[in-house]
Amino acid sequence: MNPEFWHQKWHNAELGFHLLQVHPLLQRHLGELALKAGQTVFVPLCGKTLDIGYLLEKGYRVIGAELSVKAVTELFSSLNRPPVITPWQGGNRYQHGDLTIFQGDIFLLQPDDIGVPDAIYDRAALIALPEAMRERYARHLLTLTDKAPQLLITLEYDQQEMDGPPFSVAQEQVKSLYGSDYTIASLSRKMVLDHEPVFQERGLTALYENAFLLG
Template sequence: MNPEFWHQKWHNSELGFHLSQVHPLLQRYLGELSLKAGHTVFLPLCGKTLDIGYLLEQGYRVIGAELSEKAVTDLFASLNRQPATTPWQGGIRYQHGDLTVFQGDIFLLQAEDIEATDALYDRAALIALPDTMRERYARHLMALTDKAPQLLITLEYDQQQMDGPPFSVGKKQVKNLYESHYRIAPLSRKMILDHEPLFRERGLTAIYENVFLLT
């Protein structure tokens, strides 16, 4: 997708994808990643998610990648952190203590930039991308993280009823992207339309939230 689309979303505060709480499914299933204190979790297209603060509180080091400069500055402000900034080949690197966020084009990020990664948490990244970009994205993530274990949350619905983003990504699409490199374990699938009236207004008659563990 055109980066300007997301810049406009942040500029206009059209942030329906941003949760005002830590994601309950992260809290429920984080233990499936078998992380230890000090381990590093990578969050692609992280926005200003409150999940980052939660992961930091659990004692983990967090590395994020995010296109929007506004999202990154809002994130550090929400955490009351004054980051140091340095350039990297795709944008600006923001760093404070155990939190680093690479602002810019995630496809320019290299494994040596983020060093060792113990796990990956994808809540709103894969579903933000159209089908034509997902295979490239998945390959890039595996190269970046050396196929680190992944906790993946997706949304699944009839794509004919609504244009994304968020786009529909079900078990079949996850298998097509990752099955040759990971063991894929579905952890949860729940219909959430009653709790998401905006999706009903956009024409959906059903929408499911899925959780997958990739190891």
Template sequence: MDPTFWHQKWQNSELGFHLPQVHPLLKRYLGGLSLEAGQTVFLPLCGKTLDIGYLLEQGFSVIGAELSDKAVTDLFASLNRQPDITPWQGGNRYRHGDLTVFQGDIFLLQPDDLEAVDAIYDRAALVALPDSMRERYARHMVTLNDKAPQLLITLEYDQQQMDGPPFSVGEQQVRTLYDNDYRIAPLSRKMILDHEPVFRERGVTALYENVFLLT
């Protein structure tokens, strides 16, 4: 997908993917990752999600990756943090204490950039990518984070009814992408169309939110 698409979304404040609260499914299922205080959670394509503040409050360190510099700047401002900004091979690294965000091309990140990652929380990354990029992304997550456990949230609907993003990713595709490296446990599948009027307006007749634990 053309990076210009996402830069324009942020510049135009077209942020339908940004939740105005901490994701309730993160609160409900975070314990499944069996993390201890001080361990590190990686959030790919993190935007300025409020989930980061929640994870920091729980005592975890957070590493994010995000294409948009505006998103990263807004994130640190929302947390009242003044980051130290240094270059890396894909963009700029923003860091303050227990929060680091790599702004730029996530596919240029290397394991040595992240050091140790204990878990991955993917709420909006896999579903943001078209089918042609998902296998590359999944392989990158596996090698980048040494098969760290994942809490993965996806949306599922009839892709013929609406063009993404967000794209439809059901259980079968999650298994196709990750079965060779993880044990995949479906945790939840819930119809959410009544809470997503934009999808209904665009012609979607059924919309499910799925949660998977990958270990």
């Protein structure tokens, strides 16, 4: 997917993917990762999600990757954390205490840049990518994090009813992408269309939200 697509989304404030609350499934299932205080969570394609503030409040270090400068700037501003900004090979690194965000192309991020995180939280990365890019993303994420355990949230719907993003990623594709490297447990699957009028307007007749533990 062309990076300019996402730059335009942020420039035009077309942020339907940005939740105005901490994701309920993160609150419900974070304990499945069995993290200890001070451990590190990697959040790919993180935007300015409120989930990062929640993870920091729980005592974890957070490393994120995000393409948009606007998103990263607004994230640090919302947390009242003036960042130290330094370059890396794919863009700029924003850092304040236990929060580091690599702004730029996630595919240029290397294991030496982030160290070895203790867990991954993917709420909006895999479903943001068209099918042709998901295999590349999954392989890169595995290499980047040394197969750290993962809390993965996806959406599932009839892709013929609506163009993504967000794209539909069913359990079968999660298994196809990650099954050879993780044991995959389904934590929850819930119909959420009644609470998503925008998706109803886009033509969906059913929308499921799924949570998986990859470990």
